[in-house]
Amino acid sequence: MNSEKLPKHTESFWHKTSHVNEYPKLDKDLYVDVAIIGGGIAGILAAYEIAKLGKSVTLLEARKLIYGTTGFTTSKLSAQHNIIYNELIERYGKEKARNYYDANMEGIEIIKNIAKKHDIKCELKEQDAYVYTIDKSKVSHIKKEAKAYENLSIDGELVEKLPVDLDIEAGIVMHKQYEFHPVMFLSGVLK
Ligand SMILES: Cc1cc2nc3c(=O)[nH]c(=O)nc-3n(C[C@H](O)[C@H](O)[C@H](O)COP(=O)(O)OP(=O)(O)OC[C@H]3O[C@@H](n4cnc5c(N)ncnc54)[C@H](O)[C@@H]3O)c2cc1C
Numbered sequence: 001m002n003s004e005k006l007p008k009h010t011e012s013f014w015h016k017t018s019h020v021n022e023y024p025k026l027d028k029d030l031y032v033d034v035a036i037i038g039g040g041i042a043g044i045l046a047a048y049e050i051a052k053l054g055k056s057v058t059l060l061e062a063r064k065l066i067y068g069t070t071g072f073t074t075s076k077l078s079a080q081h082n083i084i085y086n087e088l089i090e091r092y093g094k095e096k097a098r099n100y101y102d103a104n105m106e107g108i109e110i111i112k113n114i115a116k117k118h119d120i121k122c123e124l125k126e127q128d129a130y131v132y133t134i135d136k137s138k139v140s141h142i143k144k145e146a147k148a149y150e151n152l153s154i155d156g157e158l159v160e161k162l163p164v165d166l167d168i169e170a171g172i173v174m175h176k177q178y179e180f181h182p183v184m185f186l187s188g189v190l191k
Contacts, residue, residue, distance in 0.1 A: 014183040040070035077178040079104030080129040085148035120188030132171030142170040
């Protein structure tokens with residue numbers, strides 16, 4: 001796309017389709033067990049987990065809640081981050097590579113459990129995740145990654161087609177991944 005046609009300001013689809021409650025400005029000294037700086041997914045979920053332990057928590061946001069990186073993501077909850085597993089095995093070994101996958105999958109479970117426990121409507125939906133190439137010279141990388149999935153018993157495999165109308169040279173699907181509406185989810189957690 002010609003850059004002149006790009007909008008001057010980025011807008012978040014997630015903010016356009018959801019609402020975040022206003023919270024009061026900090027206007028006095030507070031004494032709490034834990035103060036957390038930053039109202040993105042990391043800060044909000046850390047505050048949630050610490051509050052659950054019975055500690056008093058204050059979450060401090062300099063600008064607007066969920067308006068940092070978290071308000072502008074692609075909203076996938078996935079253990080598939082580009083091609084990474086073959087490299088993780090080569091650099092750190094099979095056990096650590098599998099730990100990485102398990103940690104990511106556990107993260108998805110945590111979000112699912114919080115949404116369920118508090119009945120947060122956040123368009124949480126199971127999806128397959130894909131990584132693919134349209135470049136013939138990159139097919140060998142995709143094949144190596146598929147072997148790494150096999151080696152680590154990751155639920156996924158090599159594919160020749162995507163479920164969308166796009167010709168690819170090769171791809172890998174990872175099953176049982178999720179998508180959600182990050183602002184709806186985190187507004188629910190804040191409440
Ligand atoms: C385009 C894009 C797409 C992405 N897509 C995905 C995806 O699909 N799935 C996925 O898992 N990850 C995705 N990511 C990564 C993910 O979005 C980030 O890792 C995550 O949102 C970071 O959350 P955070 O809470 O650490 O940071 P942020 O969401 O940036 O929150 C940090 C907050 O701290 C506040 N802050 C900073 N300094 C101070 C201060 N001194 N005092 C008070 N407040 C302060 C900021 O204002 C901000 O609100 C994507 C990233 C990008 C850029």
